[in-house]
Amino acid sequence: MALVTGAGSGIGRAVARALAEAGWTLALAGRRAEALAETSRLMGLTRPDSPAVLTVPTDVTRPEQVDALFAAVRDRFGRLDVLFNNAGTFGKAGPLEELGHEDWRAVVDVNLTGAFLCAQAAFRVMKDQDPQGGRIINNGSISAHAPRPHSIAYTATKHAVTGLTKSLSLDGRPYRIACGQIDIGNAATEMTGRMQSGILQANGQMASEPVMDAADVARTVVHMAELPLEANVQFATVLATNMPYIGRG
Numbered sequence: 415m416a417l418v419t420g421a422g423s424g425i426g427r428a429v430a431r432a433l434a435e436a437g438w439t440l441a442l443a444g445r446r447a448e449a450l451a452e453t454s455r456l457m458g459l460t461r462p463d464s465p466a467v468l469t470v471p472t473d474v475t476r477p478e479q480v481d482a483l484f485a486a487v488r489d490r491f492g493r494l495d496v497l498f499n500n501a502g503t504f505g506k507a508g509p510l511e512e513l514g515h516e517d518w519r520a521v522v523d524v525n526l527t528g529a530f531l532c533a534q535a536a537f538r539v540m541k542d543q544d545p546q547g548g549r550i551i552n553n554g555s556i557s558a559h560a561p562r563p564h565s566i567a568y569t570a571t572k573h574a575v576t577g578l579t580k581s582l583s584l585d586g587r588p589y590r591i592a593c594g595q596i597d598i599g600n601a602a603t604e605m606t607g608r609m610q611s612g613i614l615q616a617n618g619q620m621a622s623e624p625v626m627d628a629a630d631v632a633r634t635v636v637h638m639a640e641l642p643l644e645a646n647v648q649f650a651t652v653l654a655t656n657m658p659y660i661g662r663g
């Protein structure tokens with residue numbers, strides 16, 4: 415069974431639907447209960463005989479809520495095979511000299527601390543369960559490789575997610591815990607609404623950028639999730655084909 419965080423919208427919702435279609439039993443987490451319920455309803459439309467779904471409203475920045483989420487998963491399903499560690503936020507965009515301490519903290523709390531807390535809780539379950547092992551798939555970003563202007567908190571935390579992925583991979587080896595990362599560029603979601611309407615480029619100009627369907631990202635996550643534990647996609651980059659990234663722009 416698989417747990418998806420940030421499952422109430424965007425990529426998390428698309429991945430939940432794709433995993434359900436592939437026959438996975440799912441738990442969905444995110445702060446908004448009604449958004450999780452809508453994802454669950456959409457999964458039922460995709461696949462009317464959709465396997466069991468557990469929705470657990472959770473703020474991933476709160477350790478006690480993360481503990482409660484993983485306890486609920488263990489109680490209901492007895493094990494956890496895959497965590498899609500997806501909850502994230504872009505935060506406030508703007509010149510870094512104007513970024514407030516609280517703005518910085520808000521992004522670090524979700525993208526780094528929240529991802530760590532969920533990965534740690536998954537690691538504990540996967541290490542203890544019988545048969546032992548499982549897979550953690552972290553959601554990085556193109557910003558784990560290259561920044562957009564005015565995105566220091568997002569860029570720093572997404573680079574840090576790469577560190578989480580590498581440490582989890584290494585520390586997971588003795589326990590059959592695999593960890594991989596998907597780095598996405600411009601999937602059409604709430605977070606990337608500005609990519610189409612016009613977003614600041616490195617040369618100072620505003621430009622709209624190509625986007626792709628989140629469902630095409632989801633197909634890659636399903637592939638990563640379904641590999642046997644002896645094989646791992648360590649890093650996958652899935653981006654809108656013509657977005658500015660390759661070729662220094």
Ligand SMILES: NC(=O)c1ccc[n+]([C@@H]2O[C@H](COP(=O)([O-])OP(=O)(O)OC[C@H]3O[C@@H](n4cnc5c(N)ncnc54)[C@H](OP(=O)(O)O)[C@@H]3O)[C@@H](O)[C@H]2O)c1
Nearest residue numbers: 420423424425444445446473474501502555600601603605
């Ligand atoms: N779209 C892209 O092109 C793109 C590119 C690179 C990386 N990503 C990454 O993909 C992930 C999903 O982004 P998205 O594009 O699908 O945007 P989105 O629709 O805004 O999704 C973000 C999700 O994270 C959840 N979330 C935020 N803060 C949370 C918290 N404190 N606790 C629990 N859940 C929280 C939100 O649900 P609630 O508000 O209900 O909590 C929401 O469902 C993020 O990690 C993002 O960095 C996306």
